[in-house]
Amino acid sequence: MQIAGKELAPLARFQTHVPGLDEVLEGGLFESGVYIVQGSPGVGKTTLGNQICFAHVRSGGRALYLTLLAESHARMMQHMRAQTFFDPSAIPARIYYISAYRELESDGLKGILALLRGELVRQHASLLVIDGVLMPSDSDGAAEQRMKEFVHELQSVATILGCNVLMLTSGRGRSFDPEQTMVDGIFLMEDRAYGMREERVFQVSKFRGSRTARGRHSYCITNHGVHIYPRLEGMPLEEPTEAACVRFVTSGAPALDALFSPPGIGNATCTLVQGPGGTGKTLLGLQFLSKCSPEEPGLMLCFNEPRVRLAEMAASIGLDFAAMSERGHAQVRWICPGDQVLDQLGHELLAEIDTGRVRRLVVDGIAGLADTSMFHERGYRFLSALLHELRCRGVTAYFVSDADALAALGVAHVSDGLAVLFDNVIDMTLRGQARALHVLKARGRQYAQAEQVLDISPHGLRIESTPPPG
Amino acid sequence: MAQQTILVVEDEYGSAEVLQLVLEIEGYRVLLASNGREALDLMAQHRPDLVLTDFMMPIMSGAQLGAALRERPATSPIAIVMMSAAEESVVRRQFRDYNAFLRKPFSVEALLPVVRKLVSTPRLTGT
Numbered sequence: 001m002q003i004a005g006k007e008l009a010p011l012a013r014f015q016t017h018v019p020g021l022d023e024v025l026e027g028g029l030f031e032s033g034v035y036i037v038q039g040s041p042g043v044g045k046t047t048l049g050n051q052i053c054f055a056h057v058r059s060g061g062r063a064l065y066l067t068l069l070a071e072s073h074a075r076m077m078q079h080m081r082a083q084t085f086f087d088p089s090a091i092p093a094r095i096y097y098i099s100a101y102r103e104l105e106s107d108g109l110k111g112i113l114a115l116l117r118g119e120l121v122r123q124h125a126s127l128l129v130i131d132g133v134l135m136p137s138d139s140d141g142a143a144e145q146r147m148k149e150f151v152h153e154l155q156s157v158a159t160i161l162g163c164n165v166l167m168l169t170s171g172r173g174r175s176f177d178p179e180q181t182m183v184d185g186i187f188l189m190e191d192r193a194y195g196m197r198e199e200r201v202f203q204v205s206k207f208r209g210s211r212t213a214r215g216r217h218s219y220c221i222t223n224h225g226v227h228i229y230p231r232l233e234g235m236p237l238e239e240p241t242e243a244a245c246v247r248f249v250t251s252g253a254p255a256l257d258a259l260f261s262p263p264g265i266g267n268a269t270c271t272l273v274q275g276p277g278g279t280g281k282t283l284l285g286l287q288f289l290s291k292c293s294p295e296e297p298g299l300m301l302c303f304n305e306p307r308v309r310l311a312e313m314a315a316s317i318g319l320d321f322a323a324m325s326e327r328g329h330a331q332v333r334w335i336c337p338g339d340q341v342l343d344q345l346g347h348e349l350l351a352e353i354d355t356g357r358v359r360r361l362v363v364d365g366i367a368g369l370a371d372t373s374m375f376h377e378r379g380y381r382f383l384s385a386l387l388h389e390l391r392c393r394g395v396t397a398y399f400v401s402d403a404d405a406l407a408a409l410g411v412a413h414v415s416d417g418l419a420v421l422f423d424n425v426i427d428m429t430l431r432g433q434a435r436a437l438h439v440l441k442a443r444g445r446q447y448a449q450a451e452q453v454l455d456i457s458p459h460g461l462r463i464e465s466t467p468p469p470g
Numbered sequence: 471m472a473q474q475t476i477l478v479v480e481d482e483y484g485s486a487e488v489l490q491l492v493l494e495i496e497g498y499r500v501l502l503a504s505n506g507r508e509a510l511d512l513m514a515q516h517r518p519d520l521v522l523t524d525f526m527m528p529i530m531s532g533a534q535l536g537a538a539l540r541e542r543p544a545t546s547p548i549a550i551v552m553m554s555a556a557e558e559s560v561v562r563r564q565f566r567d568y569n570a571f572l573r574k575p576f577s578v579e580a581l582l583p584v585v586r587k588l589v590s591t592p593r594l595t596g597t
């Protein structure tokens with residue numbers, strides 16, 4: 001942009017260092033901006049405010065934390081002490097906590113502003129958090145006008161002093177009207193109910209100056225503070241650079257490889273291994289994982305069988321599971337059944353893949369992902385984005401799916417369309433006492449279309465083209 | 471015996487109110503200030519027997535107030551109790567010449583013996 005021949009420098013970003021937040025904001029807040037964080041009591045506004053303060057002072061800044069109608073500083077610090085980001089040595093030299101409730105009571109918002117001007121200069125603060133801002137009620141026009149003036153003057157102070165401002169408010173059940181405020185951004189934090197379950201969601205309601213990842217994003221609060229998991233399908237997707245079907249990897253079972261032409265599974269493709277329980281899907285995954293090497297490290301994400309049971313299953317086809325994991329080429333992560341967060345699972349999986357340079361992945365199974373609050377609403381899109389990310393990373397993946405399990409979770413509709421998402425589909429069924437395996441799809445490739453007999457023995461998986469009885 | 475006066479210097483409204491209530495029940499006269507500057511202004515007209523001050527406050531901190539009191543001969547003998555949610559070592563880096571330290575949050579049982587002891591014991595200069 002140019003004004004009278006001079007190019008305006010782009011606004012500098014202020015990184016919050018809150019995991020996921022700068023990603024959602026596509027780079028962080030803007031320097032000297034005024035932002036509102038709104039949410040009911042208990043959603044983590046104070047944790048977020050403190051977390052941003054401590055991250056800011058770690059990178060050399062100074063922060064002023066001002067409370068109005070909020071918990072006492074002593075109580076707040078007792079809570080924050082359990083957080084890993086809390087550094088008592090930063091207080092009071094780099095983070096200074098004060099209360100302005102008395103000024104609010106005696107002189108209203110103007111009193112707070114007068115106090116703030118002096119304190120921001122005195123503390124050399126480059127970040128100000130105001131905790132416990134009370135929203136005026138809808139019917140109180142005068143109070144609303146005073147709040148608008150307060151925000152406007154705060155913005156002037158922030159600009160002159162080069163200070164970033166976060167206002168934390170419960171909103172008293174009403175939303176801050178983005179049209180009527182001068183703030184640079186409004187963030188909403190809320191607990192969303194899914195039947196008996198609840199999930200925390202973060203949303204950017206307004207953000208001046210840049211695109212953001214729109215929509216609601218899950219977040220968790222742990223002893224590391226707030227962690228936002230941007231909605232996987234809402235993040236910009238990279239275009240894969242590797243052409244499909246130029247390299248092939250072994251499935252671990254030569255007879256299965258031979259069903260494809262050229263033999264093997266396409267590198268960086270995703271395979272759906274579907275079928276009811278007891279047909280050998282997990283064994284097929286273990287066989288695939290047995291071919292991990294230092295060049296092709298592997299990971300198994302297991303929602304069902306614990307490691308000890310997997311070891312038994314691996315032994316039943318002659319695989320030494322302990323040796324596989326001890327060599328370090330194949331890791332197994334068992335996910336505890338319970339209230340898991342879909343995007344947390346997705347992001348943590350991708351992070352583990354990046355850290356371990358994983359090239360062979362088995363997810364056992366999709367029902368584990370489906371047993372999350374948000375899967376019903378957006379499981380299909382989530383899976384589509386996840387598979388895309390895996391392909392971009394050059395990961396060859398097996399996803400195990402049991403239609404009965406998905407139906408039991410009330411997401412049978414997802415299983416119907418799963419095959420479209422995957423490059424390859426292997427269907428496994430029971431034919432009387434025998435197991436059968438059938439390649440239903442191999443995108444862009446020739447493959448044997450006939451049903452195969454799958455024989456499981458301590459000597460391994462044997463696949464024959466002889467039609468099974470029945 | 472004249473009623474003894476305690477000056478509570480605290481920016482957190484709720485804490486100040488509770489301290490005032492507890493100390494008044496104990497029979498003390500309580501003055502309130504929300505920062506060090508306000509406390510010094512009040513002390514131009516009142517001479518408390520004890521100053522119970524928070525550490526982190528706007529305009530003038532507890533450490534600055536303590537230093538100002540010790541500098542002036544008229545206020546130098548007044549006993550000071552420093553209160554803070556921060557560790558005492560942090561407070562001592564800025565001001566050491568207080569008579570007692572109370573780590574927030576503290577109980578009434580922890581507060582009252584300290585107050586009783588200090589208001590009944592005249593401070594010796596230089597201690």
